[in-house]
Amino acid sequence: MVETRLTIPVGDAAVSAILSAPAGAAAGAGVVLAHGAGNDMETPFLAGFAAALGWAGHPVLRFNFPYRERGRRAPDRAPLLEAAWRAAWEAAGGRAEFAGVPRVAAGKSMGGRIATHLVATGRLVPAGLLLLGYPLHPAGHPEQLRDAHLYALETPLLFFAGTRDSLCDLGLLHGVLGRLRARWELEVVAGGDHSFKVRKRDGVPQAEVYGAIAARSLVWLRGLTPSPP
Numbered sequence: 001m002v003e004t005r006l007t008i009p010v011g012d013a014a015v016s017a018i019l020s021a022p023a024g025a026a027a028g029a030g031v032v033l034a035h036g037a038g039n040d041m042e043t044p045f046l047a048g049f050a051a052a053l054g055w056a057g058h059p060v061l062r063f064n065f066p067y068r069e070r071g072r073r074a075p076d077r078a079p080l081l082e083a084a085w086r087a088a089w090e091a092a093g094g095r096a097e098f099a100g101v102p103r104v105a106a107g108k109s110m111g112g113r114i115a116t117h118l119v120a121t122g123r124l125v126p127a128g129l130l131l132l133g134y135p136l137h138p139a140g141h142p143e144q145l146r147d148a149h150l151y152a153l154e155t156p157l158l159f160f161a162g163t164r165d166s167l168c169d170l171g172l173l174h175g176v177l178g179r180l181r182a183r184w185e186l187e188v189v190a191g192g193d194h195s196f197k198v199r200k201r202d203g204v205p206q207a208e209v210y211g212a213i214a215a216r217s218l219v220w221l222r223g224l225t226p227s228p229p
Contacts, residue, residue, distance in 0.1 A: 027057025
């Protein structure tokens, strides 16, 4: 597996990206991966996730949103977040590592939410959506669901949700999933919070939790579309 640092133009500026790709030809779908609101592409969970997929033969391009590139903590407004997502998507499509394989849009929390808006409005057309902790509602406000656009999706989805996620009540999520038109799968992370972190008393090593998320994602990716010849 080889990691390459890239720069992706976004309007008059640019953002950093990291491509994790197999040393030979891709064995299956490529993934474009966006980070959540409170972290960046270097966060250990995303770095490990990208590496696991890369070693298994799936190229992964992860990127920073402009606000993180500038060292800021407050996310950009939606139009700029969407522009960065589309720029990363197009950059991946132009890489030899992604040639001949379908592309999947993936994101942690906010990064996944922005992808769903783009897909729902036809501005992104992936083979699948992989959502690592979808922020279904603000913390403490389960009545403020971020679900309206999800019902327009027709793209296959894989959701990961922790049982202690303060931004995604599992009961509400099941209700939303039951109304989707798209084919979906849900993987519940026992004891996991919004970042899939578990407590020591749960008795499961954190690395094992992250490894299981990557392993489940690989199964889904391989079943999404047949590998190219």
